[in-house]
Amino acid sequence: MKIAIGNDHAAVDMKLEIVSFLESLGHEVTNFGTDTKESCDYPIYAHKVCQAVLEGEADRGILICGTGIGISIAANKHKGIRCAVCSDPVTAKLTREHNNSNVISFGARIVGPEIGKAIVSAYVNAEFQPNERHLRRLKMVEDIENGLDFENN
Ligand code: RB5
Secondary structure, three states, X not given: OEEEEEEOHHHHXXXXXXXXXXXXXXXXXXXXXXXXXXXXXXXXXXXXXXXXXXXXXXXXXXXXXXOOHHHHHHHHOOOOOOEEEOOOHHHHHHHHHHHOOOEEEEEOOOOOHHHHHHHHHHHHHOOOOOOHHHHHHHHHHHHHHOOOOOOOO
């Protein structure tokens, strides 16, 4: 699988561990940085990863900042991106299965490297379950994104 990864200064060491881990599993990883611990702005890296996913250069995206939250907020401002903050592997699996998340994020100041690896492993090994209720809800999310209203019943 092609995976785009990006992070801010709070997550450089974690990112390097996750890149090595994913490569050891046979994935093709594109690292969009940052690679220094100098303070930087996480929206830059969220944007690079989301562009790669939206343009089809990557199958999925992984974003890491201090909490995973700021970078996910930035990611979710991109039309077509469904990014979930995951602090455990069960959430990572379910957000792919139920929400068809094409990006996940997590916090390098929240989870340690072993949990981080378990999160990304659960995520890349999960697939969307396209049953009627998930598809219906995702279509409603898409309608909100497109400024359309839907019947709320
Ligand atoms: C950077 O200090 C920190 O604010 C950032 O990594 C992230 O946690 C924001 O949500």
